[in-house]
Amino acid sequence: MKRAVDLQAPREPVHTGEIAQRLNWLRAGVLGANDGIVSVAAVVVGVAGATGSAGPILTAGMAALVGGAISMALGEYVSVSSQSDSQKHMIAEKRRDLELRPEENRANLARLYEDKGLSPSTAARVADELTDFDALGSHLAAELNLDEDDVVSPWHAAFASAVAFTLGAILPMLAILLPPDAVRVPVTFAVVLAALGITGWIGATIGGGSRLRAASRVVLGGALALAATFAIGHLLGASGLVG
Numbered sequence: 001m002k003r004a005v006d007l008q009a010p011r012e013p014v015h016t017g018e019i020a021q022r023l024n025w026l027r028a029g030v031l032g033a034n035d036g037i038v039s040v041a042a043v044v045v046g047v048a049g050a051t052g053s054a055g056p057i058l059t060a061g062m063a064a065l066v067g068g069a070i071s072m073a074l075g076e077y078v079s080v081s082s083q084s085d086s087q088k089h090m091i092a093e094k095r096r097d098l099e100l101r102p103e104e105n106r107a108n109l110a111r112l113y114e115d116k117g118l119s120p121s122t123a124a125r126v127a128d129e130l131t132d133f134d135a136l137g138s139h140l141a142a143e144l145n146l147d148e149d150d151v152v153s154p155w156h157a158a159f160a161s162a163v164a165f166t167l168g169a170i171l172p173m174l175a176i177l178l179p180p181d182a183v184r185v186p187v188t189f190a191v192v193l194a195a196l197g198i199t200g201w202i203g204a205t206i207g208g209g210s211r212l213r214a215a216s217r218v219v220l221g222g223a224l225a226l227a228a229t230f231a232i233g234h235l236l237g238a239s240g241l242v243g
Contacts, residue, residue, distance in 0.1 A: 028157075029164040030206065032072060034199040036168025038222050040064045041192040042229040044176040045185060049233025052181050061176065065169040069162040077158035084152050090144055091136070098135050105139055106131050112142050171195055189226055196222040 043064040047057045098105050110127035114120055130138035140146045175191040176184050200218030204211040 028076075029160060030199050030203045032161045032164030033168030034196065034203070034218065035072065036065070036068060036165035037171055037192055037195050037199070038225055039068050040169040041172035041175075041188060041222070042225045044172055045188055045226050046229030046233035048176060048185050048188075049230040050237035054177060057176055058173075061169075061173045065166060065173065068169065069165045072165045073158040073162035076161040077154045080152050080154040080157040084154055087146060087152070090146060091140065094139055094144070095136055098139065102131075102135070105135075109139060109142055168195075168199075185230065189223075192226065193219050193222055 040061055044057050044061040047060045051057075106127055109131065110120070110123045113123035113126050118126065127138075137147070172188055172192050175188040179187040196218045197215045200215035201211045203218075204214035207214075
């Protein structure tokens with residue numbers, strides 16, 4: 001009996017650069033959510049230390065959420081725009097260089113593969129075939145470790161950063177507003193520190209670092225921020241400067 005042949009096409013492997021890019025996006029999302037948690041929690045806890053009224057807490061929290069999300073988006077847009085412009089410039093320069101000096105670039109590509117361990121004849125053949133197939137893509141990958149499809153979008157980065165910050169900021173807002181007045185601050189402390197521990201753990205998992213050490217650092221920093229802002233708010237409330 002003939003063996004059945006699997007006619008299904010093999011799944012295309014995910015390139016290393018694509019995986020790295022996805023991990024970077026995930027890591028940026030975790031950090032954005034962490035920023036949203038800490039900054040908005042510090043604001044609402046500080047206001048709660050000065051007054052027990054929900055109105056000022058909600059107003060300050062919403063202002064911190066909207067302002068922080070916009071600030072994160074703008075910062076990410078500017079940063080990624082600079083990176084994108086640099087990548088596009090390198091691609092344009094390499095395209096122009098290939099048009100002006102095709103043979104020199106072909107020889108340079110062969111030398112790069114020789115440096116990686118190929119024999120001169122094999123390196124020359126590889127360079128010839130890759131150049132004939134996709135000259136620009138082959139030279140970008142070998143010389144600059146760059147792919148035309150990997151050029152980052154500043155709009156996508158800005159949107160992702162704003163969304164991550166907003167999702168993180170919603171947590172302390174709910175934690176401070178939903179519980180009864182008498183326990184809203186302790187509940188917010190507990191919820192925020194637990195969330196920070198989770199984000200620190202996830203960030204370390206993505207980056208390959210120590211999960212416990214990373215989570216501990218984030219929790220300690222968040223606890224200091226919350227304690228400091230609550231103490232300041234309490235002092236201002238007790239002094240009568242804030243009603």
